Amino acid sequence: MKNDPSSNPLRQLYRRTYVLRVLGMGLGALPIAVVLQQRHGNWQAWAWAMLVCFAWPHFAFLMARHGRDPAATERRNLLLDSFFAGTCAPLMHFNLLPSVVLIAVVAADKVTTGIRGLWPRSLGWTAAGIVLGGLLTGFAAAPASDMAVVMASLPILVIHTLVVSAISYSLVRRVQLQNLRLKELAHTDPLTGLHTRRHWEQSVAAMLAALRPDATATLLLIDLDDFKVVNDTHGHPIGDDVLRAIGTIVREQVADRGPAGRLGGDEIALVLPVDPSGAGAIAERIRADVESLRFPLAPSLRCSVSIGIAPRPHGGNHPREWIEAADRALYQAKDAGRNRVGGHASDIPPV
Numbered sequence: 001m002k003n004d005p006s007s008n009p010l011r012q013l014y015r016r017t018y019v020l021r022v023l024g025m026g027l028g029a030l031p032i033a034v035v036l037q038q039r040h041g042n043w044q045a046w047a048w049a050m051l052v053c054f055a056w057p058h059f060a061f062l063m064a065r066h067g068r069d070p071a072a073t074e075r076r077n078l079l080l081d082s083f084f085a086g087t088c089a090p091l092m093h094f095n096l097l098p099s100v101v102l103i104a105v106v107a108a109d110k111v112t113t114g115i116r117g118l119w120p121r122s123l124g125w126t127a128a129g130i131v132l133g134g135l136l137t138g139f140a141a142a143p144a145s146d147m148a149v150v151m152a153s154l155p156i157l158v159i160h161t162l163v164v165s166a167i168s169y170s171l172v173r174r175v176q177l178q179n180l181r182l183k184e185l186a187h188t189d190p191l192t193g194l195h196t197r198r199h200w201e202q203s204v205a206a207m208l209a210a211l212r213p214d215a216t217a218t219l220l221l222i223d224l225d226d227f228k229v230v231n232d233t234h235g236h237p238i239g240d241d242v243l244r245a246i247g248t249i250v251r252e253q254v255a256d257r258g259p260a261g262r263l264g265g266d267e268i269a270l271v272l273p274v275d276p277s278g279a280g281a282i283a284e285r286i287r288a289d290v291e292s293l294r295f296p297l298a299p300s301l302r303c304s305v306s307i308g309i310a311p312r313p314h315g316g317n318h319p320r321e322w323i324e325a326a327d328r329a330l331y332q333a334k335d336a337g338r339n340r341v342g343g344h345a346s347d348i349p350p351v
């Protein structure tokens, strides 16, 4: 990806502005031509207008494409756009509507690039274009725009505005989708596909806030048995495969019924809106699925989990107290020989 030019949006800027430049300059030719025809412009005025409107966009594209630094070349081209638009105002003897439209259009193009400071800088270039063009045309002024000039100015006004809006919309949508993806990545543990600890805690808090105070919910705390031995015997990558497989099992068993997160290391927690016996049945399925896991790269490997279950504490939404209760149930399961579910049987003290 590093050498892929498409991975650098600034390097690709000249492609996007090429379309806008061809469109803007091409449509801009219409009111310029009408004004030149009305005031019987000389051949030099026509030649300059045609060069700016029809040759410059392609020349700018080729310069940026073949330049050593396309982004820098394109930034300079954008400033030259403003200069050329500036020269067109005196060329049209400052005919008000097309002069203002042309200058506004090239200014808008600077804003849509998102390059900081480009738009204010472009104003100086526009002013330079106006002064140079003015010196060459003697600053002749005929600002009134008749109906023919108004009509000829409409296509650039309407079409260019709509195209710039469509491009801006698609850029905003892309940024929104990328932000969403970044948020997902920040919320998801890459190994297990479960929530990260922080996001899990936030999701549990949100879930509890949405539940009635007396509504049932149960916390399951899952811990791999002798995971250190798994790592030591089969290696860390196989240990990662185990975590990955358990993440898949948990996600399949929980579906979207409640938040499931990796608290760290080999510890996974989930909260389900069910009573302890319902949670016990789900925990038992997870335990059995983990027990039946097989790994082609480590055929002798057998895994198991111990699971602690704790019902939601009465009269409180304190995840810490709740996790401690599930932790006690988990360690009872470990003490009782591992590969089992603890906490939903009567021998586990209530929270």
Ligand SMILES: Nc1nc2c(ncn2[C@@H]2O[C@H](COP(=O)(O)OP(=O)(O)OP(=O)(O)O)[C@@H](O)[C@H]2O)c(=O)[nH]1
Binding pocket: 191, 223, 224, 225, 226, 227, 228, 229, 231, 235, 236, 237, 238, 239, 240, 243, 264, 265, 266, 334
């Ligand atoms: N492969 C792998 N191992 C990890 C990861 N995170 C933590 N571990 C290992 O997980 C092991 C956790 O061990 P412990 O929870 O202390 O104990 P255990 O061996 O599972 O024993 P019990 O919990 O008592 O059954 C440690 O060896 C960590 O190095 C990980 O992302 N990948």
